[in-house]
Amino acid sequence: MSRARTTLAVLPVAAALLLSACSSSADIEAEQQADTGAAGASQALVVDTSPEQADRVSTDEDPDAAALVPAPIAADGKLTVGIVGAGDPPLAFLADDNSTVVGSEVDIASLVAESLGLELDVRNISWEQWPLSVQSGDVEAVFSNVGVNAERLQLFDFATYRQGxxxxxxxxxxxxxxxxxxxxxxxxxxxxxxxxxxxxxxxxxxxxxxxxxxxxxxxxxxxxxxxxxxxxxxxxxxxxxxxxxxxxxxxxxxxxxxxxxxAGWPNTTYVAATTLKGNGLVDAVEAGLQHAFDDGSYTETLEHWGLSDEAVDAPVVNPQVAS
CATH class of the missing domain: 3.40.190.10 (Periplasmic binding protein-like II)
Structure with missing residues (x-):
């Protein structure tokens, strides 16, 4: 099995953002090799960009968390997750096959699915699609840098996993x-x-x-x-x-x-897994996240992608936000 790798420089998160101009990790790798000198003195993080994701952090099933999955969702043995994979490293981007979505959001979703004893089924969606995709049942959850706000809380349930x-x-x-x-x-x-x-x-x-x-x-x-x-x-x-x-x-x-x-200015908000309001899945997701927090796989995943400074102490369901 061949595995392509790219070097990601980790900078202190006293800063913030812009999305990548690349749509595949092959492009990302080529640009990164050209920019190695600019990253210079920074601590380097080596990230697997192959579709197989052999370096992905894993956890085991938590029977108590798995028991919380609503029966209609557990029936097919899968957790169907929507992720915006259009070239936004390190959150989500296309692997070297230009098809498989990989990144930190996929890895957090993978930890939850494993904790719940379900197979992760990733659907690559656009940002504009995610609300309707959840409401229509095309996806059961979204892990895609979705911030919690008052308007969204009227339609969706949330389980937090990063600072916004x-x-x-x-x-x-x-x-x-x-x-x-x-x-x-x-x-x-x-x-x-x-x-x-x-x-x-x-x-x-x-x-x-x-x-x-x-x-x-x-x-x-x-x-x-x-x-x-x-x-x-x-x-x-x-x-x-x-x-x-x-x-x-x-x-x-x-x-x-x-x-x-x-993201919640002038208040504080968080990034959260997003599920349909009232269908019960959010309680299972929270429990799955807590299992990953407890065994260290959550912390290890954020470290893997250079996002440790965005960690939260524990997942919270539907945190209070200002209206």
Missing amino acids: IMAFTAAPDSDLSIAEAKDVAGLTLAVGSGTNQERILLDWNKANEAAGLEPATLDYYANAADALLAIKSGRVDAYLGPNPNAVYQQSKGQVAVVGTVN
Whole structure:
């Protein structure tokens, strides 16, 4: 069995994000080899990018957690999980076969499935698809950097597994520093539609307009590759997106992290496994996560992908959020 590997530089997560311009790990590996000098003094993490994922951290079945799986979901012996796999390392990206979705989100989902005694069935979906995919039953859960907010809590149940940190990324030579609303006044910012990031920027625009400042112009991008190209070409000043991707991109010298903000601003929120409201699966997912927390496989998985700084102490079902 041949296995391709790539080196991922791990930077402190005092920073945050941008998504990769690559759609396959072959592209990622080629770019990473070209950027090895830029990563230089950073601690290196070697990650398996083969479809087989022989380096994936594993756990064992927890009978108590498995007993919580609702019978209709357990019937086929699978946990069907939706993951947005369109080239967003280290969260989710395509392996060297340009088909298999791999990454930290897949590995967390795998730990849960193993804890529940189920086979993991990954479905590669788009970000816009995930709510309807859960509601229609096409997938039973989503592990895809979904942040908990008040609106989503009306329709879905959540079990938390990471802190929700967002980051502003800009060109490597940018002199921007973004910490609060006034810092984005007059800028052109890339953002994804329907995300917590968009909500934050819309709220910041309202605050700036109330203070007599020029609002930021929001440019919407359906995928990370386009947002990265927009930064490189100067069409946007910065991009606001998930922290893990920013850590990856900064390690490659593609961008500079120029600020961070919690996804629940002005409050705190978390990234969580997402299930249909009221069908009971979330209790099983929480128990499966807790099993992975207890045996160390959760911690080992985050370390494997360089995301230790986003760890939480324990999974929580439907954490309270400000409305």
